[in-house]
Amino acid sequence: MNDTTGLGDDVQLITLDVNGTCYEVITAPRRTLVDVLRHDLRLTGTHVGCEHGICGACTVLVDGLPVRACLMFAAQAEGARITTVESLADSGTGELSDLQRAFTAHHGLQCGFCTPGFLMLAQGFLAERPEATKEDIREVVAANLCRCTGYQTIVEAIDACATARRSQRAAGAEEDSCN
Amino acid sequence: MTSAKDDRLVGRSVARREDPRLLSGRGRFVDDIELPGMLHAQFVRSTVAHGTITEIDLTRVRQVPGVVAAFTAADLELGDITAQLGRPLSEFVPTAMPVLARDRVRYVGEPVAVVVARDPYLAEDGLEAAKVTYAPLPPITCEEQALAPGAPRVHAEAAGNTLVDVGLFATEGIDEIFDQAPCVVHVDVRTGRQNALPLETRGAVAQWDAREEQLVLHTCTQTPHQVRTVASRCLRLDERAVRVIVPDMGGGFGLKCVVGREEIAAAAAALRLGRPVKWIEDRKDALSASFLAREQHYTARAAFDADGRILGLDADVVCDMGAYSCYPFTAGIEPLMASAEMPGVYKVPAYRVRGRAITTNKAPTAPYRGVSRPQYVMAMERLMERAARELRLDPVEIRRRNVITDFPYTGVNNITYDPGSYLESLDLCERAVREAGWYDRQAAATAEGRHIGIGYSCFSERTGYGSAAFAQRKMEVVPGFDLAEVRMDTSGAVTATTGTISHGQSHETTMAQIVADTLGLDIAKVKLHQGDTDRITYGWGTFASRSIAVGGSAVRLAAGKLGDKLRAIAADEWGILPEETELDRGRVRRRDDPDVALSYEHLADTAYLKSHLLPKDIDPGLTATAVFDVHNDGTFSNATHGVVVELHEGTGQVEILAYFCVEDCGVAVNPQVVEGQCRGGIAQGISGALFEQITYDAQGEPSATSFMDYKVPTAHEIPEVVIHHLETPCAFTATGAKGAGEGGTIGAPAAVLNAVNDALRPTGVELDNTPITPETVHRALIPRTPEQTP
Numbered sequence: 013m014n015d016t017t018g019l020g021d022d023v024q025l026i027t028l029d030v031n032g033t034c035y036e037v038i039t040a041p042r043r044t045l046v047d048v049l050r051h052d053l054r055l056t057g058t059h060v061g062c063e064h065g066i067c068g069a070c071t072v073l074v075d076g077l078p079v080r081a082c083l084m085f086a087a088q089a090e091g092a093r094i095t096t097v098e099s100l101a102d103s104g105t106g107e108l109s110d111l112q113r114a115f116t117a118h119h120g121l122q123c124g125f126c127t128p129g130f131l132m133l134a135q136g137f138l139a140e141r142p143e144a145t146k147e148d149i150r151e152v153v154a155a156n157l158c159r160c161t162g163y164q165t166i167v168e169a170i171d172a173c174a175t176a177r178r179s180q181r182a183a184g185a186e187e188d189s190c191n
Numbered sequence: 192m193t194s195a196k197d198d199r200l201v202g203r204s205v206a207r208r209e210d211p212r213l214l215s216g217r218g219r220f221v222d223d224i225e226l227p228g229m230l231h232a233q234f235v236r237s238t239v240a241h242g243t244i245t246e247i248d249l250t251r252v253r254q255v256p257g258v259v260a261a262f263t264a265a266d267l268e269l270g271d272i273t274a275q276l277g278r279p280l281s282e283f284v285p286t287a288m289p290v291l292a293r294d295r296v297r298y299v300g301e302p303v304a305v306v307v308a309r310d311p312y313l314a315e316d317g318l319e320a321a322k323v324t325y326a327p328l329p330p331i332t333c334e335e336q337a338l339a340p341g342a343p344r345v346h347a348e349a350a351g352n353t354l355v356d357v358g359l360f361a362t363e364g365i366d367e368i369f370d371q372a373p374c375v376v377h378v379d380v381r382t383g384r385q386n387a388l389p390l391e392t393r394g395a396v397a398q399w400d401a402r403e404e405q406l407v408l409h410t411c412t413q414t415p416h417q418v419r420t421v422a423s424r425c426l427r428l429d430e431r432a433v434r435v436i437v438p439d440m441g442g443g444f445g446l447k448c449v450v451g452r453e454e455i456a457a458a459a460a461a462l463r464l465g466r467p468v469k470w471i472e473d474r475k476d477a478l479s480a481s482f483l484a485r486e487q488h489y490t491a492r493a494a495f496d497a498d499g500r501i502l503g504l505d506a507d508v509v510c511d512m513g514a515y516s517c518y519p520f521t522a523g524i525e526p527l528m529a530s531a532e533m534p535g536v537y538k539v540p541a542y543r544v545r546g547r548a549i550t551t552n553k554a555p556t557a558p559y560r561g562v563s564r565p566q567y568v569m570a571m572e573r574l575m576e577r578a579a580r581e582l583r584l585d586p587v588e589i590r591r592r593n594v595i596t597d598f599p600y601t602g603v604n605n606i607t608y609d610p611g612s613y614l615e616s617l618d619l620c621e622r623a624v625r626e627a628g629w630y631d632r633q634a635a636a637t638a639e640g641r642h643i644g645i646g647y648s649c650f651s652e653r654t655g656y657g658s659a660a661f662a663q664r665k666m667e668v669v670p671g672f673d674l675a676e677v678r679m680d681t682s683g684a685v686t687a688t689t690g691t692i693s694h695g696q697s698h699e700t701t702m703a704q705i706v707a708d709t710l711g712l713d714i715a716k717v718k719l720h721q722g723d724t725d726r727i728t729y730g731w732g733t734f735a736s737r738s739i740a741v742g743g744s745a746v747r748l749a750a751g752k753l754g755d756k757l758r759a760i761a762a763d764e765w766g767i768l769p770e771e772t773e774l775d776r777g778r779v780r781r782r783d784d785p786d787v788a789l790s791y792e793h794l795a796d797t798a799y800l801k802s803h804l805l806p807k808d809i810d811p812g813l814t815a816t817a818v819f820d821v822h823n824d825g826t827f828s829n830a831t832h833g834v835v836v837e838l839h840e841g842t843g844q845v846e847i848l849a850y851f852c853v854e855d856c857g858v859a860v861n862p863q864v865v866e867g868q869c870r871g872g873i874a875q876g877i878s879g880a881l882f883e884q885i886t887y888d889a890q891g892e893p894s895a896t897s898f899m900d901y902k903v904p905t906a907h908e909i910p911e912v913v914i915h916h917l918e919t920p921c922a923f924t925a926t927g928a929k930g931a932g933e934g935g936t937i938g939a940p941a942a943v944l945n946a947v948n949d950a951l952r953p954t955g956v957e958l959d960n961t962p963i964t965p966e967t968v969h970r971a972l973i974p975r976t977p978e979q980t981p
C-alpha cells in the first residue's frame with residue numbers, strides 16, 4: 013500500500029511514436045504494448061482477446077508490419093512506428109478508409125470486437141502484397157479469430173478492397189501513360 | 192399509412208449504423224471504460240474441483256505493493272444467487288450459488304476471494320500471495336460418476352446429483368407401438384462440453400455514484416435488468432439504487448445472458464472501498480471458470496413403419512449442468528427445452544421423454560446459442576439416417592415423408608407450430624447440392640477410393656418465446672414481453688428504446704429500419720437506446736432469438752402509436768378526422784389532398800413548444816410506449832442445411848468442401864444481417880461438430896486454459912456458405928419477422944455428423960458423438976479385415 017503510482021518500483025520513461033504522434037510514457041518494463049496503447053494512451057480501438065498471441069484482436073502495425081501487441085513489451089516498441097486502427101479513418105473528416113468501407117459493405121463485422129485486429133492485419137498485408145488473391149487473403153485472415161462472422165465476409169471485404177485498389181492503380185497508370 | 196412501398200427499409204440490406212464507430216476504434220467496450228481513482232479486481236480461484244475450505248489466508252495478499260484490499264465471502268456478507276423453478280422437489284432441487292465460495296468449492300476456478308489493486312498487474316501479483324487450504328472431496332467429473340448409486344453429492348440437498356428430473360410426455364400405449372413396429376432404431380448421442388466463447392471476455396466496472404445514491408454497474412450482459420435484480424438483492428439495495436449500463440459488447444452467444452458472480456463481487460468491492468472497481472476476465476478464466484455449455488447425452492429410439500414414417504419417439508436426456516444452476520434460467524433450461532421440443536420438424540405421433548439435469552464438479556453452464564436444439568436435432572437426425580439405412584430409403588426421402596406440411600400443426604408435445612417451409616427448404620437444399628454437382632463428384636471420388644460424404648439436417652428454431660411459453664417451464668422468473676418507447680423531440684428526431692440488447696446482431700440498424708418505415712422517416716433521424724436500466728423501463732434482454740420477433744414488434748407498435756398521435760395533431764389543425772390523414776416521408780398529409788402536409792418538425796413544435804394549441808384530449812409531448820408479448824407457442828423459423836465433407840486418410844481430418852443453407856425466418860428485416868447470423872451460427876455449429884471440447888481429468892482439472900488447447904476454428908476450417916432464403920411471414924409478430932439468431936448453430940452439427948457418416952458408409956462405422964475427432968475418423972478409415980467389421 014506504499015505504492016502511489018501503481019507501477020511498482022521499477023519504472024522507466026519511454027517514447028512511443030503512435031499514428032505519427034510522439035508520446036512519452038512512464039511505465040513498468042513488464043507492461044505490454046497493448047496495455048500501454050489502451051490504458052496509458054487511451055487508444056482503446058485495439059482490443060485484447062487472449063493475451064497470449066492467438067486471437068489477433070490486438071494486432072497493430074509496427075514499422076508497417078502486423079504485430080500482436082499483447083506479445084510485445086511497450087519498451088520494445090521504442091523507436092518504431094506504431095499504427096493503430098484509430099489511424100485509418102480521415103482524422104479531419106472522420107471519413108472511413110476504403111478498407112473500412114469494404115468491411116461495412118460486406119458485413120465483415122458483427123460485434124466488432126475482433127475488427128480492429130482484422131483491419132490492421134489486412135492493412136499491413138495489402139501494403140506488402142497488393143496483388144494478393146482471395147486465397148492468399150483467406151490464408152492471412154486465418155491468423156486471427158472472429159467468433160461472429162464465420163470469416164467469409166471478412167475475406168470478401170478485404171478481397172474487394174484489394175481488387176478496387178488494383179483497378180484504381182491500373183486506371184491511374186493508364187492515365188499517366190496517356191499524359 | 193407508411194411511405195410508398197419502394198421506400199421501405201424493412202427487407203433491405205441497409206448498411207449497419209453501428210459500423211462507423213466500431214471500424215474506427217470509437218466503440219466503447221467495458222474494458223475501455225476508465226474512471227478516476229479506478230481500482231482493478233481479480234479473483235482467487237479454487238484449485239481443487241471439490242472440497243471444503245479449511246482456511247483462507249489473505250494476510251500476505253494485503254501486503255503486496257499496490258494491493259488495496261482483499262475480501263472473502265465472510266468479509267462481504269452478500270446474498271446468494273439462486274435460480275428457482277416452480278416445480279416440486281421431486282422434479283427440481285434449487286441450489287444457491289454464493290457470490291464467493293463460502294465453505295465449499297465445487298469446481299476448479301470457482302471464485303473464493305477478490306483482490307483489488309491499483310493496477311491489473313498488481314492484482315495478479317496479489318493472487319499469487321493468497322493461501323487457501325482445502326480438504327479435498329472426491330470429485331464428480333462425469334455422468335456415470337454422478338448417477339452411480341451412493342455417489343458423493345456435489346450439493347448435499349441434491350440426491351443422486353440430480354437437479355432436474357422431469358417426464359413431460361408419455362403417450363399411452365407407446366410401448367406397444369415400439370413392440371409392434373416393423374423398424375426400431377436406436378442412438379446414443381453425446382455432445383462435448385463447449386465454451387460459447389465471445390471474443391470479448393466478461394467484465395464489469397462498478398462505481399458508487401454518491402450524488403445519485405446509486406451503484407452504476409457497467410457490465411457486458413445480455414440481460415441488464417436481470418443483472419440489476421440480482422445485484423440489488425445480493426447487495427441489499429433497492430432496485431432503483433442500481434443502474435446497469437451495457438456498453439458495446441463483443442459477443443455473448445448466451446454465455447452473457449446469465450448473471451455472473453464476479454460482476455456482483457466487483458460491485459460489492461466498489462461499495463466497500465468507495466472507489467470504482469474494474470474486473471476484466473482473462474482468457475484462462477473465461478475458458479475454464481466462466482459458464483460452459485452443451486454437454487448432453489441422449490439415449491433414444493424411434494419406431495418407423497415399413498414406409499419410413501415415424502410412429503414413436505422415446506428419449507432419455509441427461510444434461511451435465513456442472514456445479515450450479517444459472518440465474519434466471521436454472522439447470523432446467525436444457526432438459527426442459529429438449530423434452531418439450533425434441534420431435535422438431537417431424538410428425539411424431541407418440542412420444543415419451545425423460546429429461547434430467549445433473550450436477551458435477553465442473554464449471555456451471557449457461558444456455559449457449561441453440562440451447563439443447565443442436566443436440567436433440569443431432570439425435571433426431573441420426574435416428575432418421577439410421578432408419579433410412581435400415582429401410583433402404585434415401586435419407587432425404589425419409590425426411591420428406593416425415594416433415595410437417597400442414598400448418599398450424601399441433602404436435603404430440605402440445606406445441607402448435609406456425610406455418611413454415613419445412614418441405615420446401617428440404618427440397619431446395621437437396622436441389623442446390625445436386626445442381627452444384629456434388630452427387631456426381633461424390634460418385635467419382637468414391638470410385639477413386641476417396642471419402643466424400645453428403646449430409647443434411649432439417650430443423651426448426653422456436654423463436655419469439657413469450658411469457659406464456661416460459662411460464663410452461665414453470666420458471667419463477669418468467670421472461671417474455673418486451674417494452675419499447677418511441678419519442679420525438681422538438682427537432683423532429685426520434686429516439687426508440689428496446690429492452691433487448693445487441694451484442695453483434697445490429698439492433699441499432701434493424702430496429703431503426705422498423706421505426707423509420709413505420710413513421711415514414713429518414714433512418715438518419717432515428718436513434719436506438721438499449722442496455723441501460725435507467726433509460727429503459729424494463730426489458731428481458733437478448734436471448735432465445737427474441738430481439739426482432741418480440742423487441743422489434745414492441746418497437747413497431749410504439750412507433751405506430753406515435754404516428755397516430757402525429758396524425759391526430761395534424762388532423763386537429765386541419766379540423767378533419769385522423770383517419771383522413773396519413774404519414775408520408777417526415778410529414779402528415781391529407782388523404783384527400785396529398786399536397787397538403789405538415790412536417791414532423793412543425794407538429795413537434797406544436798406538441799412541445801405550443802402545447803396550448805393542442806386540443807384537450809391530446810397530451811403535450813410526443814412519446815408512445817408499447818408492450819408486445821407472445822401469447823401462443825411462439826414462432827418457428829426453419830432451415831435445411833446440406834454439407835459435403837471429405838475425410839482424409841492418415842490425418843483423419845474432416846474437410847468441409849461445400850455448405851448449403853436454406854433458411855426461412857419469415858420477413859428478413861435486413862437480409863444481410865440474417866445471412867451474417869446464419870454464417871456465424873454455422874461456424875459455431877461446425878466448431879462444435881469438429882473441434883471444440885473442454886474435457887476434465889479424473890481430478891476435475893479442465894483441459895482447456897488457453898487457445899493452445901481449446902481449438903477455435905479460423906478461416907482455414909470454416910467454409911464459405913451458400914445461403915438461399917425462403918419467406919413464410921409470421922402472422923402474429925408486428926413485422927412478420929421470426930427470430931434468426933440461433934439456426935446456424937442448431938443445424939450444423941447434425942449435418943456435419945451425417946455427412947461424415949455418409950463418407951464412412953463403406954467402412955460400416957457410424958459415429959454419434961461430437962466433437963468428431965481426427966483420431967476417431969482416422970481409426971474408422973483403417974481398412975478392416977471382414978472379422979473386424981462391426
Ligand code: FES
Nearest residue numbers: 061063065068082
Ligand atoms: S490479445 Fe493479442 S493475440 Fe489475442
Ligand code: FES
Nearest residue numbers: 122126158159160
Ligand atoms: S465480429 Fe464479433 S468477434 Fe468478430
